[in-house]
Amino acid sequence: MENIFSIQTEQEFLAAALETFRYQYENVEVYRRFVDYLNIDPEKVDRLANIPFLPIEMFKNHQILDKNSEAGLFFQSSGTTKMNLSKHFIADENKYEESIYWSFEQFIGKPEDFIFLGLLPSYLERQNSSLIYMVDYLMKKSGRPENGYFLYNHEDLFNLLSTLGDKKVILFGVSFALLDFIDYCGSRQSSGSLNASENLVVIETGGMKGRKEEMTKDELLKILQEGFKTDKIYSEYSMTELLSQAYSLGNNEYECPNWMKIMIRNAEDPFNYEKEGRTGAINIIDLANIHSCSFIATQDLGKAVGDKFQVLGRIDHSDIRGCSLLVS
Incomplete structure (x- = not known):
């Protein structure tokens, strides 16, 4: 894998994302089973919109980890002891x-x-x-x-x-x-x-x-x-299941680092994406998550604003997360 922190262009991001997708399909069992369940041929995935995004709830019941790696620690989502909490196993602290x-x-x-x-x-x-x-x-x-x-x-x-x-x-x-x-x-x-x-x-x-x-x-x-x-x-x-952070420096509009991207999916149809300014559910590509899953479908609502994004709350009926953001 190339150094994701040197990514500068959309073409470089696409190439790194597709390489990461194929690597994780081959080496992360839970993700491979998910892609196969959707009957998607990984060889035909050639753009970001074709990549399957793993539902974030999968981190609650499965160890999502590259088969070639061992986890030295894990992060756990916040919540009460009665809740089924997400665990993110970390193979590479560096x-x-x-x-x-x-x-x-x-x-x-x-x-x-x-x-x-x-x-x-x-x-x-x-x-x-x-x-x-x-x-x-x-x-x-x-x-x-x-x-x-x-x-x-x-x-x-x-x-x-x-x-x-x-x-x-x-x-x-x-x-x-x-x-x-x-x-x-x-x-x-x-x-x-x-x-x-x-x-x-x-x-x-x-x-x-x-x-x-x-x-x-x-x-x-x-x-x-x-x-x-x-x-x-x-x-x-950010969240437990990620290794990257987006920041807002004002106006409640967040920016991603060069190795992270937000895509706004239709809340009813996960393979359709919303146009800029329209509210939908947030998909996250986090290329730092190489030993876990870099393609995560969250339960957060948001919308794209140019090359930035806003977070607008939670999808109805999803579990309340301790780190959930305020409704905007």
């Missing part, structure tokens, strides 16, 4: 770390230039979180002594943000925890408001189900902008 690094650099900057803070209580309180692995890795690359996580100790986070001066700071936060922190900052007005660095970037990672009253993503971003006194409220879109 591939995940490369994806984290180059995606972050493409959209935000070199990780070495930032202090990383994590307000991710629901993820810190469970094991096998791909999000915590990602933030851990970015902290390691940064190597700054100020790096750290916060559970519900809002005062400590408030005090730290107020002392970082003009340093570049990334705050990763789950949505409900960021709102709780904003409420805490508001309660301190009599003793001083938050005086964070002008270089603070807040990256919300979704996560509101069962925690707070639902609101649109635009409403959330506006509250966070006012609370943190910054326009730099970004969003990250």
Whole structure:
């Protein structure tokens, strides 16, 4: 396989995607059985729209792993102990770390230039979180002594943000925890408001189900902008079953790194795709997922906006995921 992180053109992406499809058909048993069940001849698949996308629910009941690989760890989706949770078995941690690094650099900057803070209580309180692995890795690359996580100790986070001066700071936060922190900052007005660095970037990672009253993503971003006194409220879109991340730098519109692509399928007909601006279900090609499955049909709704995309909620009757994004 060529280096997916060097992909620059649509032609290069297509070639890499078709090569990956044929490799996974031959070497990932669950995916091969799925393609055969659809009675699709892999030799006749010559464009992205012909590639079968594996339903994401398959990660709940099957080990989806290249037969030539062994998994050193797995990531598990969030949810209650009573739920049947997805597991993503990871054969190549280095591939995940490369994806984290180059995606972050493409959209935000070199990780070495930032202090990383994590307000991710629901993820810190469970094991096998791909999000915590990602933030851990970015902290390691940064190597700054100020790096750290916060559970519900809002005062400590408030005090730290107020002392970082003009340093570049990334705050990763789950949505409900960021709102709780904003409420805490508001309660301190009599003793001083938050005086964070002008270089603070807040990256919300979704996560509101069962925690707070639902609101649109635009409403959330506006509250966070006012609370943190910054326009730099970004969003990250990924999930347990992926090894790559898309980022939104504003307007609730996400961009994929060069080795990842979003396709909007018709929610009723999975082999028909919607035109730009029309809502459908999100299919994801993640070429970093070489030892698992790179072609995943999610239960998220979205629409294409030029070369970007929006996430608009969940398909009705699908399982509620702990990392589900706010309806936009």
